[in-house]
Amino acid sequence: MSLYAVQKYLYELNRSTPRQTEHLADPTAAVERFRVAGAGLTDDELAALVEPDIGKLFHLGVNGQILMHFAALHQIEWQDYLQRMRDGIERYGPVREGVYAMTGYDGVDAHAASRGQTGRPPNGGGV
Amino acid sequence: MSLVFAGVCSHAPGITGRAEQADRVVRDAFYAAFDEMRAELEASRPDVLVVVAAEHFANFFMNNMPAFAIGMADGYDGPIEDAAWLGIPKFRAPGDRDVSRRFITGVMQRADVSYAEEWQFDHGIAVPLHFLTPRFDLPVIPVNVNCQGPPLVPLHRAWNFGEAMRAAADTIPERVAIVGTGGISHWPATPDSGKINEAWDRDFMDRWCRNDRDALLDYTDEQVYADAGQGGFEIRTFLTVAAAADGAPGVLRFYEPIPIFAVGCTIATYDLADVARG
Numbered sequence: 001m002s003l004y005a006v007q008k009y010l011y012e013l014n015r016s017t018p019r020q021t022e023h024l025a026d027p028t029a030a031v032e033r034f035r036v037a038g039a040g041l042t043d044d045e046l047a048a049l050v051e052p053d054i055g056k057l058f059h060l061g062v063n064g065q066i067l068m069h070f071a072a073l074h075q076i077e078w079q080d081y082l083q084r085m086r087d088g089i090e091r092y093g094p095v096r097e098g099v100y101a102m103t104g105y106d107g108v109d110a111h112a113a114s115r116g117q118t119g120r121p122p123n124g125g126g127v
Numbered sequence: 128m129s130l131v132f133a134g135v136c137s138h139a140p141g142i143t144g145r146a147e148q149a150d151r152v153v154r155d156a157f158y159a160a161f162d163e164m165r166a167e168l169e170a171s172r173p174d175v176l177v178v179v180a181a182e183h184f185a186n187f188f189m190n191n192m193p194a195f196a197i198g199m200a201d202g203y204d205g206p207i208e209d210a211a212w213l214g215i216p217k218f219r220a221p222g223d224r225d226v227s228r229r230f231i232t233g234v235m236q237r238a239d240v241s242y243a244e245e246w247q248f249d250h251g252i253a254v255p256l257h258f259l260t261p262r263f264d265l266p267v268i269p270v271n272v273n274c275q276g277p278p279l280v281p282l283h284r285a286w287n288f289g290e291a292m293r294a295a296a297d298t299i300p301e302r303v304a305i306v307g308t309g310g311i312s313h314w315p316a317t318p319d320s321g322k323i324n325e326a327w328d329r330d331f332m333d334r335w336c337r338n339d340r341d342a343l344l345d346y347t348d349e350q351v352y353a354d355a356g357q358g359g360f361e362i363r364t365f366l367t368v369a370a371a372a373d374g375a376p377g378v379l380r381f382y383e384p385i386p387i388f389a390v391g392c393t394i395a396t397y398d399l400a401d402v403a404r405g
Binding site for chain 2: 067109117
């Protein structure tokens with residue numbers, strides 16, 4: 001378990017267009033290079049980064065402010081991103097580490113409707 | 128010179144990135160409030176805009192996390208996020224290294240601060256600038272308060288930092304505007320994204336508008352986390368602006384939860400002239 005290393009990989013990825021290109025082209029090689037360079041990633045963490053398993057990464061404790069850009073890099077739409085995190089908690093259990101905890105929430109659509117707001121589905125942008 | 132404008136606003140990426148998914152009437156009312164804030168900011172004729180934000184691992188990480196940081200460059204690129212994701216095209220915002228250096232030097236008289244000659248703006252600054260200086264024609268001094276990676280600076284030190292920024296503004300000849308961005312209650316980028324504690328937000332903004340130091344500091348991180356989510360830690364940016372306003376009364380110009388934006392959308396300003404008149 002090396003949350004710091006997982007987040008460090010994603011932090012550097014989020015900041016670098018060349019790294020994003022490398023990751024998308026060959027994620028296993030990109031993450032392996034990072035691990036060889038001294039980061040203490042476990043095989044489980046490496047697999048979650050390669051897949052990508054958004055739910056697993058959230059379960060491991062990756063900060064959402066880092067994770068949401070990784071999801072966007074993979075063209076995962078916003079509501080799908082939120083659902084993948086929920087699914088990860090369901091599948092793997094509560095967040096292991098970090099600052100987040102589930103508090104219970106009806107979701108954006110139900111919340112907006114309760115306020116009389118009319119939302120619209122995404123039209124391909126704004127993931 | 129001194130402070131000529133002080134206010135706060137939301138900065139959530141959904142405000143621009145998920146604009147088309149929001150209720151059009153509510154969204155446009157919020158945007159109109161941003162337009163009014165921009166008009167008030169421009170009327171104050173600032174020479175420089177200090178933006179106090181809570182950045183989100185765009186420039187600073189847990190390998191070397193500053194509690195407070197101030198930019199010192201002649202320009203800043205942004206957004207660091209994908210432009211389509213954020214709904215804001217790539218830009219270069221002007222800075223002024225000399226003004227930053229003098230401002231930082233002034234702040235250092237009272238507070239410890241890191242400075243950064245490189246800084247890529249994320250949504251914490253890009254979203255406010257998109258509305259407040261859309262032509263990118265006003266030099267910016269970016270300021271960061273760590274609100275993301277605990278341990279976080281205690282609230283009273285965020286307040287002291289705001290006082291230090293005010294004292295620094297008082298010592299340089301430029302007309303300084305300051306805008307804090309972030310919060311208030313929200314659970315951003317989590318499965319609970321969209322959750323908003325309106326009652327908590329309104330109570331906090333009441334304290335902010337009264338500029339009641341004791342009331343604004345009367346929170347613990349545990350309470351904030353329970354009632355306002357991890358996004359609530361960003362009240363530190365609002366506190367710095369309250370402190371910089373030095374007792375001025377505030378006005379809540381707009382507040383409305385917009386779940387798809389994942390925040391209670393907020394715009395508020397201080398009446399600095401009220402203190403001058405007093």
